[in-house]
Amino acid sequence: MSDQKINARSETGKLQLSVGRVVLTMTAILLAVIASTVFRRPSDPVVEREISTDTRVVVTTVRAESLDLVVRTVGKVLPWQEVSLAAEVSGRVREVLVDLGDHVAENEIVLRIDAAPYEDALAEREANLLRAQARMEESEAALARVDSLRGRGAISEREYEAALAQNRAGEADVRAAEAALARARRQLSDCGLAAPFPGTVVDRHVDPGALVGPERPVLTIADLETVAVEVGLTEQELLQVRGARVAHIESSSLPGKLAEGTVEGVADRSDPRTGTYRMRIRVDNRGEPGFLGGMVVQVGIPWERLESVTTVPEAAILDFEESPRIFLVEDGRALEVPIAILAQVGERVVIGLRGSSPEGDRLDGDAAHSDQAGAARLVGSQVIVIGQSSLRDGDPVQVAESR
Numbered sequence: 001m002s003d004q005k006i007n008a009r010s011e012t013g014k015l016q017l018s019v020g021r022v023v024l025t026m027t028a029i030l031l032a033v034i035a036s037t038v039f040r041r042p043s044d045p046v047v048e049r050e051i052s053t054d055t056r057v058v059v060t061t062v063r064a065e066s067l068d069l070v071v072r073t074v075g076k077v078l079p080w081q082e083v084s085l086a087a088e089v090s091g092r093v094r095e096v097l098v099d100l101g102d103h104v105a106e107n108e109i110v111l112r113i114d115a116a117p118y119e120d121a122l123a124e125r126e127a128n129l130l131r132a133q134a135r136m137e138e139s140e141a142a143l144a145r146v147d148s149l150r151g152r153g154a155i156s157e158r159e160y161e162a163a164l165a166q167n168r169a170g171e172a173d174v175r176a177a178e179a180a181l182a183r184a185r186r187q188l189s190d191c192g193l194a195a196p197f198p199g200t201v202v203d204r205h206v207d208p209g210a211l212v213g214p215e216r217p218v219l220t221i222a223d224l225e226t227v228a229v230e231v232g233l234t235e236q237e238l239l240q241v242r243g244a245r246v247a248h249i250e251s252s253s254l255p256g257k258l259a260e261g262t263v264e265g266v267a268d269r270s271d272p273r274t275g276t277y278r279m280r281i282r283v284d285n286r287g288e289p290g291f292l293g294g295m296v297v298q299v300g301i302p303w304e305r306l307e308s309v310t311t312v313p314e315a316a317i318l319d320f321e322e323s324p325r326i327f328l329v330e331d332g333r334a335l336e337v338p339i340a341i342l343a344q345v346g347e348r349v350v351i352g353l354r355g356s357s358p359e360g361d362r363l364d365g366d367a368a369h370s371d372q373a374g375a376a377r378l379v380g381s382q383v384i385v386i387g388q389s390s391l392r393d394g395d396p397v398q399v400a401e402s403r
Contacts, residue, residue, distance in 0.1 A: 054398040057387035059329055061402075063311050064379045067345045068302040071241050075231035075249070077295040079222035080282065081197055087113055088190035090213035093206055100204055104195040104221060111206075111218055115191040118184065125184040129177035136170030143167040199223040202293065224293060227285045229261055231299050232276030241301045242266065247281045248300040251291060259283050259291070263301075310375040311348045315385045317341075324354075327391055329382040329399060336393035342372065351375050 091113040098110045146163035149155045203220035212218055229249055233241065241263075249259040261283035270277050281299070285291050316326050320341070328335040343350040353374040384391070385403065 054332075054396045055334075055387055055391060056400040057329065057334075057384045057391075057397050058401045058403065059382040059399055060313060060316070060385050062328075062378045062381045062383050064308050064376065065311055065348070066305065066307045067309065067311070067343070067348065067350065069240075069304040069306060069343055070248075070300045070302050070345060071233070071237045072298065072300050073231050073233065073237070075229040075281070075297050075299040077283075077291045077293055077297060078228045078230055079199075079202070079224055079293055080226040080228050081199065081223040082202070083196060083221055084203075084217035085110070085193055085195075085219045085221060086214055086217050087111070087193055087212045088214060089113060089118065089187050091115075091117065091191065091211070093208050093210045093212055093218070095208055096204065096206065096219075098201045098204075098219070100201055102201045104199060104201065106196070106198050107194045109192040109194055110201070110221075111193040113191040113193070113212065115188055118188040118191055122181070122184040122188050125177070125181040129174070129181050132170070132173040132177040136167070136174050139163075139167040139170035193218065195221055197221075197223055198225070222293060224290065225284075225286050227283050227291055227293070228264075229281040229283055229291075229297060229299060231279050231281070232271065232274055233266075233279055234276060235270075238266065238277045238279075241279075241303045244301050244303050246302065248302075249281070249283055249291070249297050250300075251295060251297045253295065254289055254291070257289060257291075259285075259287075306343065306350060308376075309342070309350045310352075310372065310379055311350050312383050313385055314344065314347050314349050316383045316388070317349060318388060324351075326351075327384040327388040328378070329384060329397055332396055332398075334384065334388070334391045334393065334395045334397050336391075337378070339375070351378075 094112045094114045096111050098104060104110055143163045143166070146155060146160050150157075150160045199221040200223075201219060202222045204218075205216075205220075206212060206218045229247070244263055247261045247263060249261055251257055261281040264280045264282045266280075267278040279301075283291070291297065312326060314320075317324050317339070318327075319325060323338070324341055325336055325338045328337055338354040340352040340354040341349060342352050352372040382399070382402070384397070387397075387400075391397070
């Protein structure tokens with residue numbers, strides 16, 4: 001009995017000792033974890049990500065540059081010259097020598113009318129002239145005889161006057177016959193319709209066998225080696241570009257196709273339908289590919305040159321319309337700068353300073369007016385173009401990329 005009790009106590013002691021060892025082991029592990037957490041090095045990247053609050057931004061440089069102020073609008077390409085040809089004489093079309101898109105030279109025959117009736121008329125006019133000339137020769141001979149007799153007093157003055165009148169009538173008949181012959185020759189020549197200038201056939205209205213006349217157009221020819229670009233300008237745009245001499249033409253349908261045109265004229269009266277003022281620009285179109293008639297193009301008309309102005313990308317500006325401002329990066333922090341929009345050319349915006357910035361002594365801004373001279377001091381600074389929308393003045397920032 002006593003042996004059994006001793007054994008029971010021994011087993012209980014072993015169990016208590018095992019439990020104690022487990023407790024000690026777990027306590028040691030817990031202390032190690034706590035120590036690892038408390039004494040972790042500050043440079044550990046995990047902790048950096050947890051404590052970092054800097055906003056990552058993309059920046060570019062404020063620039064000083066010279067720009068052209070440009071009125072941008074759209075225009076329509078038209079032939080510089082265009083004419084609808086009609087036959088000078090009536091008749092039946094014998095052949096059409098050109099088709100749509102064909103290039104023609106000046107005075108090239110493009111259509112022929114059946115000339116047989118006009119050839120017959122020419123022969124008749126030639127015969128009439130011969131008869132008139134024969135009658136005039138007879139009258140001249142008669143007048144010479146009468147004049148001789150008159151000198152000898154053998155005929156009366158009335159007989160002489162009659163012979164003279166007959167001679168004058170013969171001369172008139174010859175002149176009329178000559179005029180009729182010239183008209184017949186011209187009509188025969190007009191049976192071949194010629195192009196009045198070098199150009200391209202842009203419309204064809206008849207086929208062989210059709211009856212044509214002066215009142216019916218048969219072909220349309222346009223000069224597309226030189227084209228006119230016509231634009232409609234608002235009153236404000238007109239006042240800006242009135243003195244402009246050149247314009248730049250571009251078409252989205254012809255990538256890389258750029259042309260410079262000459263301003264030929266501007267209307268001083270607005271179109272009653274659109275309220276715009278028409279400008280006509282002459283453009284050399286001999287290069288390939290050329291602008292097509294009727295094509296819509298983009299037109300830029302430079303009207304003023306700005307020298308050495310301060311510019312930023314449009315993307316850098318917040319609240320563009322109401323109270324524009326930009327954010328610079330200085331000493332790792334965002335610096336809010338109120339600005340004035342002076343001009344815009346493409347994606348570049350010409351700025352001045354508007355009022356004093358929070359760092360007024362540094363930027364020397366005018367508190368009341370746009371200050372272009374003050375803005376020049378921003379040149380070379382880093383301006384934020386991505387990531388500034390949620391910033392406030394003085395916020396810490398981290399530059400992720402510089403463009």
